[in-house]
Structures are given as structure tokens and as C-alpha cells.
Amino acid sequence: MRIGYKLASEAFGPLELVRQAVRAEEVGFDFVEISDHYHPWLDGQGHSPFAWSVLGTLASRTRHIGLATGVTCPFIRYHPAVIAQAAATVALLSGGRFVLGVGSGERLNEHVVGRGFPAVDVRHEMFRESLEIIRLLWRGGYQSYRGRHLTLEDARVFDLPDEPPLMAVAAGGRRSATIAGELGDGLFTTEPNADLVGHYTAAGGDGPRYAELTVAWAPDEETAVRAAWETTRWAVTGWKVMAELPNPVNFDAASATVRHDDIRERFACGPDPQRYLSMAQQYVDAGYDHLVLMNTGPDCDGFIDFFDRELSEPMRRLVRR
Numbered sequence: 001m002r003i004g005y006k007l008a009s010e011a012f013g014p015l016e017l018v019r020q021a022v023r024a025e026e027v028g029f030d031f032v033e034i035s036d037h038y039h040p041w042l043d044g045q046g047h048s049p050f051a052w053s054v055l056g057t058l059a060s061r062t063r064h065i066g067l068a069t070g071v072t073c074p075f076i077r078y079h080p081a082v083i084a085q086a087a088a089t090v091a092l093l094s095g096g097r098f099v100l101g102v103g104s105g106e107r108l109n110e111h112v113v114g115r116g117f118p119a120v121d122v123r124h125e126m127f128r129e130s131l132e133i134i135r136l137l138w139r140g141g142y143q144s145y146r147g148r149h150l151t152l153e154d155a156r157v158f159d160l161p162d163e164p165p166l167m168a169v170a171a172g173g174r175r176s177a178t179i180a181g182e183l184g185d186g187l188f189t190t191e192p193n194a195d196l197v198g199h200y201t202a203a204g205g206d207g208p209r210y211a212e213l214t215v216a217w218a219p220d221e222e223t224a225v226r227a228a229w230e231t232t233r234w235a236v237t238g239w240k241v242m243a244e245l246p247n248p249v250n251f252d253a254a255s256a257t258v259r260h261d262d263i264r265e266r267f268a269c270g271p272d273p274q275r276y277l278s279m280a281q282q283y284v285d286a287g288y289d290h291l292v293l294m295n296t297g298p299d300c301d302g303f304i305d306f307f308d309r310e311l312s313e314p315m316r317r318l319v320r321r
Contacts (some may be wrong), residue, residue, distance in 0.1 A: 001284060001316050002030040005304070006070065006212065006294035007054070010040035011231060014049040017262070018298055021058050024065065027308035031066030032058070033101065033210075033292050038077065039083070041234040042255075043248045050229040051200030052086050059093035067098045070212065070292060071170045071188060074104030075115050080130035080277030081155050091161040101188050101210070102131065103170030105219050105242045108251075120243075124175055125149060131183040138164040161315070168210050172239045174199045188212075189288075190239075197287035211288040213279060214267045216296045217303035222298045232296040233258040236266055265314040273310040277318070284318045291315070 007017045007026040021032045036051040051069060066092065074083040087100040104127045107117040118126065118171045129147035136143045137157045145152035171177035171182030181203025182185045182246055188210040189196050197209055214235055218224035233255040234242065247249055263269065268276040283291055295303040 001280075001309075002208075002290045003312070003315055004031040004033050004066070004068070004210075004290065004292040005029045005307075006292050006296060007032050007034040008296075009035045009054070010045045011296075012044075013047050013150055013245070016208045017049070017054050018057050018191050020304075021065070022061055023063050023301065023304050024071040025315035027304055028312055029065060029307070031068055031097075031099070031290075033068040033070035033212075034058075034071050036109075038112050040248055041108070041233065041242075041251050043252070045231055046233050052090070055090045055098070056093060058099070059090060059095075061062075062094075065097070067094055068099045068168070068210075068211075068272055069099075070192050071103035071168075073110060074117055074134060075126045075150065076103050076105060076110040076117070076131040079184065080133040080150065081137060081157075083130075083151055084134040085157045087134070087162050088138065090159050091165045092159060096161060096163065096165075099166045099168055099186070100134075100175055101168045102184075103164055104128075104176065104189070104243075107246050108242075108248075111246050117244075117246075122149070124179065127131075127176075128179060128183065131179070134167070135183070153278065165206065168208065170239050171196050171200065179207075186210060186290075191283040192286040192288070194286040195220040200237050204254055209288045210290040210292060211283045211286075212292045212294055213275060213283060213295060214294045215279075215303070216263070216267050216269045217271070217301075218269075218299065219271055219274075220266075224269040224271075225260050225267075227298040228263045228267050228269060228296040229258065232267075236262050269297075270307070273306075273314070276311055277314055280315050281318055281321070284320050285318070 037226035074080040091098040129150045166185040168186035169186040177199035186207035216224040216228035234251045
């Protein structure tokens with residue numbers, strides 16, 4: 001099991017994200033993963049810096065920790081040609097430490113350019129075309145592509161690494177897990193769902209399997225639960241809600257009925273390492289081998305120290321039962 005630290009770009013400014021990544025490397029996290037948002041989920045989070053600028057800085061400020069997007073939507077707000085170029089550049093700057101995590105996006109971030117947010121079946125079609133374009137450009141040379149939704153005209157990424165970045169594809173259901181198996185190098189999910197791993201492998205996927213575990217560290221459980229509720233109650237609403245709402249005010253309204261008990265049930269909260277290890281075991285049993293810890297508690301440094309002291313070794317020793 002490899003363990004990552006989530007850089008929540010919705011909750012922290014760029015300088016703080018860089019500082020946290022440096023600390024994560026110091027205590028032995030295997031990789032850091034940054035969310036690529038235009039808006040935060042809630043206004044109270046208060047941030048949303050440009051993830052690719054932060055990644056460039058991380059490449060120069062760290063030495064060996066892996067870097068990843070978790071995740072980037074490579075169409076609508078971006079064109080896949082831009083993401084192909086950006087990912088290649090970060091891979092070069094980081095000495096091959098970069099993983100491109102990609103997904104089919106949320107209205108929250110993609111509607112800002114005024115192109116609308118298509119229905120999910122159309123998004124999956126656009127997602128497939130985007131991944132095909134990225135792969136095409138990573139081959140080198142001038143390339144063109146004409147799909148049903150996306151076009152590439154006589155484009156070339158001049159600065160390419162010797163080996164293209166690994167591309168992990170986010171999945172929340174059978175269709176997206178199949179795309180991950182067919183077009184990706186790895187799987188990325190946010191739940192301990194063994195069925196998604198099964199769909200991924202059935203479609204030919206044999207790469208790393210990333211999953212995100214939301215936690216909230218504090219010296220006492222109630223403080224942790226309260227902090228998680230204030231900043232991250234949106235995560236309880238589920239992907240069908242999370243993909244479709246346009247702005248933080250909508251997420252505030254949609255999560256108004258989330259209770260503290262809902263947070264306790266879904267997140268690992270408080271100072272007890274066994275709670276964290278028990279929840280991590282669910283992911284291991286479901287077939288995941290890369291676990292990303294997203295701390296929503298009030299003290300980032302306290303959580304990093306807690307990980308170093310209590311979780312690092314026992315979490316890595318977890319095996320599938």
C-alpha cells in the first residue's frame with residue numbers, strides 16, 4: 001500500500017499548499033495529490049488557486065515525492081491538447097514523478113467558460129475523445145483528430161518526457177470504470193467499491209488503483225467532526241449531486257441537512273488510529289493499492305505528525321483479507 005496526502009486546493013491558498021507538500025515529503029508520504037478546481041465546494045473553504053502553477057512549484061520544491069492531479073477534467077474548461085502539454089511539462093520538471101489523474105468533471109468548475117455542462121452520456125463520449133487526443137499527442141509529432149465532439153488541428157507537444165506520465169482515470173460507475181480499463185493506466189475512485197475494481201480489470205485494466213479516504217484529525221473527536229462538517233459536508237451528498245450543482249451556494253443548500261452523525265459514519269474522525277486503520281482496511285479489501293488521505297480537520301500539521309507517529313507504518317502493512 002502506498003499512501004498519499006491530498007492537497008485540498010479548495011481550502012488553502014497556493015503558498016500553504018506548497019508548504020504542506022514539503023511537510024508531507026519530510027514525513028514520508030509517497031505522493032501528494034492536488035484537486036484541480038475553479039471554485040471551492042463551499043464559500044467557507046475560501047480558496048481555489050490554479051493547480052498547474054502549484055504543481056510546477058512543487059516539482060522544484062520537492063525531491064522524490066510523487067505528484068498527481070486528483071482529478072483534472074480535460075475538456076470544457078480545458079482542451080485536452082492543453083492538458084497533454086501541461087502534464088508533459090510537469091513530468092519533465094519533476095523528473096518523471098507526475099501522475100495525471102483525469103475525470104469527467106463537475107458543473108461547479110466547468111460551467112464557468114459558458115459552454116454548458118452536457119448530460120452524463122455526452123460527457124463520457126467527450127471524455128473518451130479527450131483521452132484519445134492526449135495519448136495521440138504524447139506519441140510525438142504533429143497530430144490531428146476529428147471526433148464527434150472534439151477536434152485537434154495539426155498540433156504538437158514539443159517537450160515530451162522519455163516516458164509519458166501514467167494516466168489514472170476516475171470512475172464512479174461501470175461506464176467510467178470501463179473507460180479507465182480501456183484507455184487509462186490506472187483507476188481512481190473515492191469509495192471502497194470492489195465492483196469498480198472488477199469493471200476496471202474486466203476492461204483490461206492492470207495498473208495502480210487509487211482511492212481517496214476522507215479523514216478529520218483533531219485531539220478530540222467532536223472537534224474533528226465539527227471541522228469536517230463545516231468544510232466538507234458536501235462530500236456526503238454523493239457524486240450525482242456533486243457533479244451537477246453550479247456554485248458553492250448550491251452545495252451549501254444541498255448539504256444543509258447533513259448531520260454530525262453522518263460525518264462520523266463516513267469519515268475517520270478524531271485521535272484514534274484504529275478508526276483510520278479500520279477504514280483503510282476496507283479499501284485494501286476492495287482491491288486498492290494507493291490510498292489518498294484527505295484531512296478535513298482543523299490542524300494540518302497536527303494531522304501530518306499524527307500520520308508520521310501513528311499511521312505510516314501500520315497502514316502500509318495492511319493486506320487484503
